[in-house]
Amino acid sequence: MEGAVVASVRPPRGFRDFTPEVMILRKKLISRLESVFRRYGYDPIDTPAVEYWETLAGKYGEEAETRLIWRFTDPWSGREYALRYDLTVPLARFIANHRDVPMPFKRYHIGPVWRHEEPQRGRYREFYQCDADIVGSPYPEADAEVIDLTVDAIRELGFEDGFKVRVNDRRLLAGVFEEELGLTGETLIKVYRAVDKLDKIGEEGVRGELEKLGLPREKVDAIMEFTRLRGDPGELLSWMESRYGSNPKVREAVEHLGEVMELVTFKDRVVLDFSLVRGLDYYTGPILEAVFDDVRIGSVAGGGRYDNLIGIFIGQDIPATGVSIGIERIIDAGLELGIFKLDEKTYTQVFVVVMDRSVYKYAWRVAHELRRGGLNVKIDLSRASHRKQREKARKAGIPILAFVGPAEAERGTVTLYSTRTGERVEVALGEAARRAFSLLI
Amino acid sequence: MEGAVVASVRPPRGFRDFTPEVMILRKKLISRLESVFRRYGYDPIDTPAVEYWETLAGKYGEEAETRLIWRFTDPWSGREYALRYDLTVPLARFIANHRDVPMPFKRYHIGPVWRHEEPQRGRYREFYQCDADIVGSPYPEADAEVIDLTVDAIRELGFEDGFKVRVNDRRLLAGVFEEELGLTGETLIKVYRAVDKLDKIGEEGVRGELEKLGLPREKVDAIMEFTRLRGDPGELLSWMESRYGSNPKVREAVEHLGEVMELVTFKDRVVLDFSLVRGLDYYTGPILEAVFDDVRIGSVAGGGRYDNLIGIFIGQDIPATGVSIGIERIIDAGLELGIFKLDEKTYTQVFVVVMDRSVYKYAWRVAHELRRGGLNVKIDLSRASHRKQREKARKAGIPILAFVGPAEAERGTVTLYSTRTGERVEVALGEAARRAFSLLI
Numbered sequence: 001m002e003g004a005v006v007a008s009v010r011p012p013r014g015f016r017d018f019t020p021e022v023m024i025l026r027k028k029l030i031s032r033l034e035s036v037f038r039r040y041g042y043d044p045i046d047t048p049a050v051e052y053w054e055t056l057a058g059k060y061g062e063e064a065e066t067r068l069i070w071r072f073t074d075p076w077s078g079r080e081y082a083l084r085y086d087l088t089v090p091l092a093r094f095i096a097n098h099r100d101v102p103m104p105f106k107r108y109h110i111g112p113v114w115r116h117e118e119p120q121r122g123r124y125r126e127f128y129q130c131d132a133d134i135v136g137s138p139y140p141e142a143d144a145e146v147i148d149l150t151v152d153a154i155r156e157l158g159f160e161d162g163f164k165v166r167v168n169d170r171r172l173l174a175g176v177f178e179e180e181l182g183l184t185g186e187t188l189i190k191v192y193r194a195v196d197k198l199d200k201i202g203e204e205g206v207r208g209e210l211e212k213l214g215l216p217r218e219k220v221d222a223i224m225e226f227t228r229l230r231g232d233p234g235e236l237l238s239w240m241e242s243r244y245g246s247n248p249k250v251r252e253a254v255e256h257l258g259e260v261m262e263l264v265t266f267k268d269r270v271v272l273d274f275s276l277v278r279g280l281d282y283y284t285g286p287i288l289e290a291v292f293d294d295v296r297i298g299s300v301a302g303g304g305r306y307d308n309l310i311g312i313f314i315g316q317d318i319p320a321t322g323v324s325i326g327i328e329r330i331i332d333a334g335l336e337l338g339i340f341k342l343d344e345k346t347y348t349q350v351f352v353v354v355m356d357r358s359v360y361k362y363a364w365r366v367a368h369e370l371r372r373g374g375l376n377v378k379i380d381l382s383r384a385s386h387r388k389q390r391e392k393a394r395k396a397g398i399p400i401l402a403f404v405g406p407a408e409a410e411r412g413t414v415t416l417y418s419t420r421t422g423e424r425v426e427v428a429l430g431e432a433a434r435r436a437f438s439l440l441i
Numbered sequence: 442m443e444g445a446v447v448a449s450v451r452p453p454r455g456f457r458d459f460t461p462e463v464m465i466l467r468k469k470l471i472s473r474l475e476s477v478f479r480r481y482g483y484d485p486i487d488t489p490a491v492e493y494w495e496t497l498a499g500k501y502g503e504e505a506e507t508r509l510i511w512r513f514t515d516p517w518s519g520r521e522y523a524l525r526y527d528l529t530v531p532l533a534r535f536i537a538n539h540r541d542v543p544m545p546f547k548r549y550h551i552g553p554v555w556r557h558e559e560p561q562r563g564r565y566r567e568f569y570q571c572d573a574d575i576v577g578s579p580y581p582e583a584d585a586e587v588i589d590l591t592v593d594a595i596r597e598l599g600f601e602d603g604f605k606v607r608v609n610d611r612r613l614l615a616g617v618f619e620e621e622l623g624l625t626g627e628t629l630i631k632v633y634r635a636v637d638k639l640d641k642i643g644e645e646g647v648r649g650e651l652e653k654l655g656l657p658r659e660k661v662d663a664i665m666e667f668t669r670l671r672g673d674p675g676e677l678l679s680w681m682e683s684r685y686g687s688n689p690k691v692r693e694a695v696e697h698l699g700e701v702m703e704l705v706t707f708k709d710r711v712v713l714d715f716s717l718v719r720g721l722d723y724y725t726g727p728i729l730e731a732v733f734d735d736v737r738i739g740s741v742a743g744g745g746r747y748d749n750l751i752g753i754f755i756g757q758d759i760p761a762t763g764v765s766i767g768i769e770r771i772i773d774a775g776l777e778l779g780i781f782k783l784d785e786k787t788y789t790q791v792f793v794v795v796m797d798r799s800v801y802k803y804a805w806r807v808a809h810e811l812r813r814g815g816l817n818v819k820i821d822l823s824r825a826s827h828r829k830q831r832e833k834a835r836k837a838g839i840p841i842l843a844f845v846g847p848a849e850a851e852r853g854t855v856t857l858y859s860t861r862t863g864e865r866v867e868v869a870l871g872e873a874a875r876r877a878f879s880l881l882i
Contacts, residue, residue, distance in 0.1 A: 008493055008495055008496055008534075009534055009537035009538045009754050009755070010538055011488065011489045011492070011534075011538070012489065012491055012492065012493050012520075012522060015489035015491060016489065017486070017487070017488050017489070017535050017538055017539065018486055018487040018488075019486060019539060019542070020484035020485060020486060020548065023484070023485040023486055023487055024484070024485070026487075027485065038788045038789075038817045039812045039815070039816065039817050039818065040812065040817075040818070040819075041787075041789045041817060041818055041819030041820075043461035043464070043465070043786075043787050043788055043789070044459075044461060044464040044465070044468060045458070045459055045460060045461060045464055046458070046459040046464055046467075047452065047458050047459075048452045048453065048456035048457065048458070048567050049490060049524075049553060049555070049567060050453055050456060050511075050524075050555070050566075050567065051452070051453065052449055052453050054449055055449055070491075071516075072513035072514070073513070074557075075512075076508075076557070079453075081453060083490075083491075093449075093450055093452075094458050096450035097450045097451055097452070097458055098458065098460060101460070102833060102836060102837065103823070104822050104823055106819070107461065112490060114490070114491070116515075116517070125491075126489050126490060126491065134822060136823065137822040137823055139822060139823070139824060141801070141805075141820075141822050142822045144805075145820075145822065148809070152812075262802070263801075263802065263805055265805070265806075265809050313450050314450070345484075346482075346484050347479045347484055348479075348482045348484070360582070360704075361703065361704065364582075364585075364704050364706070365706075368589070368706050371480040371481065371593075374480070375480065376479045376480050376481075376482060377480065377481070377482055378482030378547070379482075379582075379586075381545050381575060381578040381580060381582050381583045381586065382544070382545055382577065382578055382580070383580060392543060395543060396543065
């Protein structure tokens, strides 16, 4: 083999290895999320990790475009590729590529995305997204379903209380900022970006950024007043109607959000919050974010309506709305709050302890029979002493030991031992799986 | 939004989108494989899709190195990266990066890998690998476990019969080709490569390639005679012992494989096949491949022992052996043989048919209650006629319709209808989930 030098042993900066104890937790949580997605009638799709660059280009805004997308040229074909940046633009391309899927099309998609971020606590260059989207319905009931699904998903992950779903509507922002305050083009985008930082830099910080844009004092005041508003959706929508009701965009949004709130099952979770902007360019209607009350970790879910994105691919708009559950941040938060623990180190339920090398072939048969009975079984593969085997099983937290010695081999039995209860029983091989299961309960 | 031109709608060449019906099959099969891996005592890990180029460099052989690895330079840092090419080299790096994992370390890893292949039928640029490996045991019992696991996995996927596991040992090849026939260096590698093509180009083809290397006739004859040998491991190992038993590598391999075969549970599946070479550079001992008898699709699983690979990362060898189950080829073969069908289009079990817009809020509650009861439920989101809703549910193959009209809303009930049996029953909302489940059985 060439290059027999000691190679780098670390994953690339911003990337992670996952050990079994972390994977067992991740798989449990992702499987719960999948159950929720299925309960709401969503089915899975998958799209490639690699897309042509032009598929992603022009969809996410300037920062992603110039800095955050992992983009590379194939040296053989000269073609430009990119690693997928989220699961939403690939969905739009998927819909364009599969015009025959029945509408509304409700899909979930769980998989990694890649962003060329500066790595820091809780921010990785490769992380999982868990998305559920509805394609083909322009109606408030679709947005209401997305809110209910978001609440249910976070609850199912173990957070009964202590979180809120913040909701806003891009049309409210457009109605007030563009049409009422006369902000347009580059200035408008910079205003959005400043407001988007409210959580990070606070009111004074945002005010400072707005003043730097050269906005007159009364506009800055109006923006700050507007973004300060948050609370019960019913009350705030009435206020918007009375204040900006003559604006058609505002009227449309107020009506739409009113219908959404009529339907939402988990109303007490929802806060209308006019400071909510969302970073991505493609949103056109209701937008949402879920945040924990007590963990300053940013939003743990985010989404909204994007009625024009698919149209870029097929030349004809198809309405769509959805949410992305931020499983990575939820894991970090759950570990911080002690809701999740990394205490499960293995799926293995039985360790076959070989008491003497002379009975190894019989022990192999015992392992086979237990596996055939549906149990997860390890057998010694290191020719270790039986003391060492027991020690390994104990450290791994394996709940059952299956002792196989010359006596058991002669009698065609195995001695099962529960490390939790101390119960010990010698049983015939044909009974072993059933008895092992009963020791697990 | 910029760039509002119609963008490319296809995934990149050699990459695939997966629709729900394909994903439902893939998830079912992958979940079965996971069960087998767990039954044998393997736990999951994950590693990044992206590795530093130097992590992969020099591990796979010339073709991978120069052509097949997706390799790119980060324009910001100038650092060279690569998409992972298999899951074995990342495992070796993982072990080096986590020196504290208990040995033997048995891990499974299921995930995509990327190869810059020329796309063709059954060959993709992104495909899943499903690997199970044992790190830390040099003993035949580890290799025997890998064979048993391979047979069990393929059976669990639905192939009771009709496949074989071909086994060989790199030390037999080295003993005969290097030490007995005096082939070395570049010539030896070219001989391996020629023999590796036996399935594709046949005996005459291989003979032709060997002659082109300038080998004398008697060496070509000896190679061909050797690679023609396949059959019962016991008989062939005895023959090897009698013929080449004085060669230490051959003797070591014969003894090791003899112990492997002593243990293997599924002996009738195993064929010793001296033409088996395996393409990758890193194997050092037993190698294996699973092939179907009746589908000419190449190997559907492959693996072997690689006792020196981890040493490249830590400067000290750790023995390892394992197998990669070729889920993509197995899916292709299973569909071809009619063992798998793409007949499940959705996980959804109930479609709530809204008979009249006036009862939509009540229908929403019905959907919520059914979901709370654990059912997978869709509700109309398109304001379609009830005829159209039923039609959609039928086409999707959803087994239960839940009719909600003004009568049901008034009585606090829902009318459940099984599309399979025609059974129809009106039940109180609180009973709906339980009754729906009974209709599913």
